[in-house]
Amino acid sequence: MRGETVFKKIYNSALEYIISLGVKMEMPSENSLASQLETSRTTVRKILSELKIRKIIKTIANDLVIVKMPKPQDFFPENETVAPSVQVEKKFMEWMMRSNRKAGDVVNGLDLARQFKVSTGAVREYLNRFGRFGLIEKRPNSSWIIRGFTQEFALELFEVRELFETRSALAFEMLPESASVWAALRNLEREHRVLLRKIATRYRDFPSLDERFHRLVNSTSNNRFFMDFYDIISLIFHYHYQWNKVDEKLRNKVAINEHLDYIEALLSRDPKQIELTCKRHLHSARKTLLASIGPAATISGKKSNG
Amino acid sequence: MRGETVFKKIYNSALEYIISLGVKMEMPSENSLASQLETSRTTVRKILSELKIRKIIKTIANDLVIVKMPKPQDFFPENETVAPSVQVEKKFMEWMMRSNRKAGDVVNGLDLARQFKVSTGAVREYLNRFGRFGLIEKRPNSSWIIRGFTQEFALELFEVRELFETRSALAFEMLPESASVWAALRNLEREHRVLLRKIATRYRDFPSLDERFHRLVNSTSNNRFFMDFYDIISLIFHYHYQWNKVDEKLRNKVAINEHLDYIEALLSRDPKQIELTCKRHLHSARKTLLASIGPAATISGKKSNG
DNA sequence: ACATTGTCTCTTGTGCATAAGAAACAAGTA
DNA sequence: TACTTGTTTCTTATGCACAAGAGACAATGT
Numbered sequence: 001m002r003g004e005t006v007f008k009k010i011y012n013s014a015l016e017y018i019i020s021l022g023v024k025m026e027m028p029s030e031n032s033l034a035s036q037l038e039t040s041r042t043t044v045r046k047i048l049s050e051l052k053i054r055k056i057i058k059t060i061a062n063d064l065v066i067v068k069m070p071k072p073q074d075f076f077p078e079n080e081t082v083a084p085s086v087q088v089e090k091k092f093m094e095w096m097m098r099s100n101r102k103a104g105d106v107v108n109g110l111d112l113a114r115q116f117k118v119s120t121g122a123v124r125e126y127l128n129r130f131g132r133f134g135l136i137e138k139r140p141n142s143s144w145i146i147r148g149f150t151q152e153f154a155l156e157l158f159e160v161r162e163l164f165e166t167r168s169a170l171a172f173e174m175l176p177e178s179a180s181v182w183a184a185l186r187n188l189e190r191e192h193r194v195l196l197r198k199i200a201t202r203y204r205d206f207p208s209l210d211e212r213f214h215r216l217v218n219s220t221s222n223n224r225f226f227m228d229f230y231d232i233i234s235l236i237f238h239y240h241y242q243w244n245k246v247d248e249k250l251r252n253k254v255a256i257n258e259h260l261d262y263i264e265a266l267l268s269r270d271p272k273q274i275e276l277t278c279k280r281h282l283h284s285a286r287k288t289l290l291a292s293i294g295p296a297a298t299i300s301g302k303k304s305n306g
Numbered sequence: 307m308r309g310e311t312v313f314k315k316i317y318n319s320a321l322e323y324i325i326s327l328g329v330k331m332e333m334p335s336e337n338s339l340a341s342q343l344e345t346s347r348t349t350v351r352k353i354l355s356e357l358k359i360r361k362i363i364k365t366i367a368n369d370l371v372i373v374k375m376p377k378p379q380d381f382f383p384e385n386e387t388v389a390p391s392v393q394v395e396k397k398f399m400e401w402m403m404r405s406n407r408k409a410g411d412v413v414n415g416l417d418l419a420r421q422f423k424v425s426t427g428a429v430r431e432y433l434n435r436f437g438r439f440g441l442i443e444k445r446p447n448s449s450w451i452i453r454g455f456t457q458e459f460a461l462e463l464f465e466v467r468e469l470f471e472t473r474s475a476l477a478f479e480m481l482p483e484s485a486s487v488w489a490a491l492r493n494l495e496r497e498h499r500v501l502l503r504k505i506a507t508r509y510r511d512f513p514s515l516d517e518r519f520h521r522l523v524n525s526t527s528n529n530r531f532f533m534d535f536y537d538i539i540s541l542i543f544h545y546h547y548q549w550n551k552v553d554e555k556l557r558n559k560v561a562i563n564e565h566l567d568y569i570e571a572l573l574s575r576d577p578k579q580i581e582l583t584c585k586r587h588l589h590s591a592r593k594t595l596l597a598s599i600g601p602a603a604t605i606s607g608k609k610s611n612g
Numbered sequence: 613a614c615a616t617t618g619t620c621t622c623t624t625g626t627g628c629a630t631a632a633g634a635a636a637c638a639a640g641t642a
Numbered sequence: 643t644a645c646t647t648g649t650t651t652c653t654t655a656t657g658c659a660c661a662a663g664a665g666a667c668a669a670t671g672t
Contacts, residue, residue, distance in 0.1 A: 003662095007663085040665070042664060043662085108653075120653090120654080
């Protein structure tokens with residue numbers, strides 16, 4: 001049995017939408033609701049019938065009309081709206097980053113399923129997809145082994161990141177003036193300046209801006225592997241920095257300034273300058289990450305050339 | 307129920323092993339058999355008991371002795387020894403490469419499961435893992451969509467390949483004389499020369515040599531993402547060239563010669579020469595692949611008639 | 613004609629049961 | 643002690659049932 005997570009999530013969105021319309025307004029057609037809420041009409045109909053039962057909408061003279069504003073208790077609880085497969089990611093990453101897993105430790109899927117209160121299938125599926133992130137490794141016919149969030153991992157990650165991003169950044173030089181990236185870039189520049197001014201209080205907004213900026217840079221090279229790789233970076237950064245708040249404000253301020261130099265270089269189309277500012281920023285990002293991992297990877301995480 | 311695929315596969319290996327020992331020889335201990343056959347002792351014991359039932363081995367005076375040579379009919383049929391999850395890859399790749407799938411077509415998991423005669427779960431799991439290869443894409447809460455084995459795909463693939471391999475190749479310059487790669491490289495050089503001499507008949511041996519060579523080059527950079535990426539290349543090449551035999555002999559001969567130049571450059575540690583021969587070879591490989599895919603896939607246009 | 617809703621079919625997501633296989637433990641023997 | 647086999651426990655792989663959700667088709671109204 002699926003826990004109706006889609007239904008509940010979209011139902012909540014529908015309530016928001018109803019609130020935005022206001023009482024006595026007529027509901028749009030099922031089809032337009034479906035595309036508005038980005039779901040199938042099947043789900044929309046289920047929601048409409050639930051809304052009728054709860055007397056939030058009513059058919060009056062062949063029109064479906066909002067007759068009552070939804071109250072907070074009409075919403076489904078947040079956690080019931082998330083599919084198990086999505087919950088696993090969060091819980092797994094937390095488990096991975098927080099608990100002091102060492103390279104070579106085995107991942108016990110059954111145990112995780114119990115801990116996370118999801119089915120073994122959900123864990124299994126997640127591990128399969130997570131495998132590509134390079135933090136775990138599978139032994140055939142047996143369990144997953146932790147490779148560890150180590151210095152080596154970070155170095156390898158950044159080696160690729162640098163290759164991809166430098167290549168993408170240098171490609172800016174060739175983009176026609178008409179390309180839409182330029183506008184997007186100028187917008188991001190503005191956002192950076194705004195954030196820099198309010199850094200004292202809003203420094204936590206940086207990570208999402210950071211991601212948008214780097215994704216934009218990588219997107220210009222039009223290479224799906226570049227983009228896919230950025231998923232790994234996003235995930236690592238997202239979860240890792242959740243548990244590493246040291247110097248957060250300062251770190252972000254430095255990064256914003258580096259971004260601004262980098263953006264300026266991109267706008268100038270000067271390849272020398274682009275390469276310089278890009279590399280400088282990535283090196284500093286790498287240093288930050290390495291510092292926060294610490295020299296810990298002493299045990300079996302070491303590499304052997306064999 | 308699992309079809310005992312592991313048991314059957316290892317059982318077959320055990321028969322080979324028994325043949326290599328010969329009749330009247332004593333069997334090694336369960337533990338040493340387990341490590342020899344790379345499996346668990348549980349499986350070994352199951353095999354031993356089956357061998358006793360089939361009267362191939364027998365306990366004589368506390369010793370387990372081979373009393374009869376296995377016959378061909380003692381072996382389990384090949385196809386029963388492959389786990390469903392592995393069969394799916396083969397069948398799926400064949401389906402993907404052979405049938406004229408176009409970008410935008412949906413992948414019907416249920417249908418594939420029926421075609422391949424495996425469970426939906428097996429297909430589902432494969433698609434999840436296959437997703438990282440960039441040939442298909444998932445729409446949330448819905449099916450997988452084919453992105454297509456197109457010119458764009460090949461170009462993106464080679465862009466990354468070139469970045470990674472050039473970087474790896476240039477790293478050879480720094481490797482100490484003592485590193486074991488040098489010996490491996492000289493061995494590969496020898497194998498190339500042998501193959502070149504016998505190219506007329508043995509040109510089909512090239513792909514596996516090709517893979518070993520490129521994996522060796524990439525392995526020196528010690529970056530898991532480089533190696534993982536090579537999995538994609540291997541898979542694509544492996545299946546694609548199964549259905550594209552045009553000019554195979556000539557193609558391989560050219561490639562061998564390029565490899566020899568490339569190897570020579572690596573051995574010479576001359577960065578200029580390394581970069582030149584590496585790039586030259588990769589460009590020619592790209593050209594070959596592009597040519598065999600044919601002109602860029604037009605998204606608009608007529609439906610293919612099967 | 614077109615949009616809307618009603619109805620039906622098909623596919624995907626999820627949990628679960630259970631066999632296959634791995635690994636730990638125990639006991640015996642050289 | 644070290645090595646062997648017997649026994650038990652635990653984990654993973656796989657098929658299957660069935661609800662949730664997507665999408666196609668039919669009917670109806672404008």
